[in-house]
Amino acid sequence: MQEARARVKAKAAGAVSSSPGKAQIDKVLMAKKVGAGVEFKVVDRMETYDKDGTPGLVSSTGACGSVDDLMKEIMAEMDIIKRVINHDEQTEMSDIRKVVESDDRVGLIYDDEGDDLIGALTVVVKAAMDSGACASVLNPDDLPAGVAPSGNPTGAVFHGANNSPIRRFGSAVTRMKNKSMDVGCRWQVAEVSRPLNAVSEVCGPMGPVGLQDVLFNNNTCYVVPPGVVAKIMEHIQAVAEYPREGNLYLAEIELSSFARQGPAQ
Numbered sequence: 425m426q427e428a429r430a431r432v433k434a435k436a437a438g439a440v441s442s443s444p445g446k447a448q449i450d451k452v453l454m455a456k457k458v459g460a461g462v463e464f465k466v467v468d469r470m471e472t473y474d475k476d477g478t479p480g481l482v483s484s485t486g487a488c489g490s491v492d493d494l495m496k497e498i499m500a501e502m503d504i505i506k507r508v509i510n511h512d513e514q515t516e517m518s519d520i521r522k523v524v525e526s527d528d529r530v531g532l533i534y535d536d537e538g539d540d541l542i543g544a545l546t547v548v549v550k551a552a553m554d555s556g557a558c559a560s561v562l563n564p565d566d567l568p569a570g571v572a573p574s575g576n577p578t579g580a581v582f583h584g585a586n587n588s589p590i591r592r593f594g595s596a597v598t599r600m601k602n603k604s605m606d607v608g609c610r611w612q613v614a615e616v617s618r619p620l621n622a623v624s625e626v627c628g629p630m631g632p633v634g635l636q637d638v639l640f641n642n643n644t645c646y647v648v649p650p651g652v653v654a655k656i657m658e659h660i661q662a663v664a665e666y667p668r669e670g671n672l673y674l675a676e677i678e679l680s681s682f683a684r685q686g687p688a689q
Contacts, residue, residue, distance in 0.1 A: 495649065498649075506606060545568060545569060545570075546568050547566060547567070547568050549562075549566050549619045550618070550619070551600075551618070551619035551620065551621050552618055552619070552620050552621070553621050553623060553626070553638065553640075553645045554620040554621065554622060554623065555622075555623040555624075555638075555666075555672070555673050556585075556672065557620040557621075557622040557623075558582075558622060558624065558670070558671040558672055559582075559612045559622050559625060559671065560609060560610070560611050560612065560619075560620060560621050560622045560625050560626075561582070561611060561612045561613070561614045561616045561619065561620050561622075562596070562598075562611040562612075562613055562614075562616070562619045562620075563613070563614070563615065563616050563617070563619070564593055564613050566619060567596060567598070567613070568598060571596050571597070571598055572596065573593040573594040573595065573596045573613035574594035574595050574596065575593065575594045576592045576593055576594045580592055582612070582614055590614050590615055590616065591614060591615040592612060592613065592614045592615075593613040593614065594612075594613055595610055595611060595612055595613065596610075596611050596613050597609070597610050597611070598611065605647070609621070622671065623638050623673070624668065624670075624671040624672065624673075625671070626638055626647060627650075628650075630668055633650050633651060634650045635650060636648065636649065636650055637649065637650055637651070637652045637653045639652070639653065
């Protein structure tokens with residue numbers, strides 16, 4: 425039996441921050457592999473800290489709650505984080521607006537000398553969610569101003585589906601935002617024609633509980649909380665499965681023709 429603990433700070437529920445000499449109670453999501461499925465429950469976990477801040481006693485208070493309650497607390501905390509991000513963004517955009525309104529070169533960002541165009545603070549791209557990509561990749565031309573790749577001193581390359589080399593320029597971190605998400609993303613910058621979000625990176629490292637789950641149907645793709653797919657699979661039988669190996673989802677399959685067999689001899 426495997427157990428995984430995903431520790432979540434329940435600030436929205438009034439959990440106190442760690443301080444020396446005081447006990448702190450956090451919510452812990454317990455995931456147990458039971459047969460072919462996964463069982464979830466929420467327990468309270470108490471920690472004490474020594475005067476120098478070193479973690480001390482760890483124990484369970486015995487309190488138990490539902491996964492739904494924990495998800496409500498997580499969503500409440502996410503709302504707080506989003507409000508902070510939105511406030512910071514509004515402040516930044518207000519400062520930019522003042523500069524733009526006071527300058528007749530509307531829509532352009534210049535250096536201190538006023539001669540050279542620096543570039544846009546944001547760019548709009550259309551990224552594909554790709555289970556066949558081993559890493560999230562982005563062309564250097566799609567990076568917003570102020571973001572530069574880390575460099576590739578070793579000269580390592582990616583390889584395409586036809587095994588052709590794809591030049592790499594290192595990594596870069598950007599903010600990804602649209603009407604359904606506002607997150608950070610670490611990209612591998614490379615000579616690709618379209619930004620790709622790797623499913624394996626969105627889901628996180630292999631293990632009992634990932635970072636998120638990804639769902640597809642014939643119309644759209646959803647990124648959902650971890651454990652959703654495992655719960656669904658407790659109630660249905662899969663038509664096919666592509667187990668994960670490294671950063672790809674692979675299935676060994678036998679191929680044959682549909683040619684009709686001849687008459688029996």
